[in-house]
Amino acid sequence: MTDAAAPPPLDAYRGDPAVRSEWDRRYADREQLWSGRPNGALVAELAGLAVGRVLDVGCGEGADAVWLARAGWDVTALEVSGVALERAAGHARDAGVTVEWVHAGLAEADLPPASFDLVSAQYPALLRTPDGAAERALLAAVAPGGVLLVVHHAGIETHGADTGEFDPADYVWPSMVAALLDDDWEIEVDEQRPRVAPEGGAGAHHAEDVVLRARRLR
Template sequence: MTDENAGQPPAPTTASPAGEYLGDPAVRDEWDSRYADREQLWSGAPNGALVAEVGDLAPARALDVGCGEGADAIWLATRGWDVTGLEVSGVALERAAGHAREAGVTVDWVHAGLTEAGLRPASYDLVSAQYPALPRTPDAAAERALLAAVAPGGLLLLVHHAGMDTHQEHESGFDPADYVWPSMVSALMDENWKVEVDEQRPRVAPDGGAGAHHTDDVVLRARRLR
């Protein structure tokens, strides 16, 4: 998997979880509040679909979109991947950085939204987005940012809760129409992409953590050909 930037590290906005945030302050504050409400929001174990889909791959450069408290990014790093973890919540990133230190691995933490992060195009051999809350926009900015980040020969792995995209707006204010779903990303793929997996399957859920009640995943794995 090579490109014109081969041998050069991706250009993160900041390597510090306490660094300047680039993105919508309202989104940051919302997620900071969610994380601050609980000492630990997620299980601390890597997502099952990530383990199943990339466990046998040779390590290279990876981007973890919406890395949360860092379980996926740290799991990849322990397997030899050069990992960038992207997250809007500073609270989550502080926890992730602490977990990485405990695990004895290095991850580049980027405190930014996906579309504001200024990531170098075509720089990652794996772009993993596990249950991301990516705002939907008329110009499909988030979908295009996911695709643009993948290096030629690299993989995009997008996993989400099955059926959520068809739900009606919840009384809590959550409206699926406001967010990006896997079908929206695959709809933008052209002849430069090969979809290797696009299916619904039972979720292999880590014990505990928010979202553990969801039973099925939609898994989209696609390879950028050039």
């Protein structure tokens, strides 16, 4: 981990090298992949929520991380792409905020358990595994009393594989996370709603979100 005053530790990557390479290529193909603005569902769901320690899963180019830090959150931001992390760290420096950057896959990150007041996963590209490693890592990171927020594009998980490289069956969706929630959790929001979509950036054409917000009771 490091803060906004230094580049992310790109030589300390923990995770699947093929996943890192794939996402580095996607980011390198465009000067800016995302809109540069925080995700609308994140902004809406955090209204009235007390600030604390937050984990931003799949932080991309850092728009959510910077917005959270400006709002007073203690931000840890995780990302597999070194290209994206370099851009995110630059945006944090420009904004004058501090973020701890983690260059790793979620399941491999070795995060401190039960230590985040908020775990935010906005449209995450988490690969599905037989043991549910990514889903369980999301849950394990949330502190008692804390909130898990998972947001994704509605309808994708029921689509068949496309003619390219994307197969929805390979990825984790909010319904899979919800299925693991037991009596230690209270589901506060589990719904589909119109997306507050920023102009520009990949994914801007998606019109509906699935929003899962759950609070860890103990």
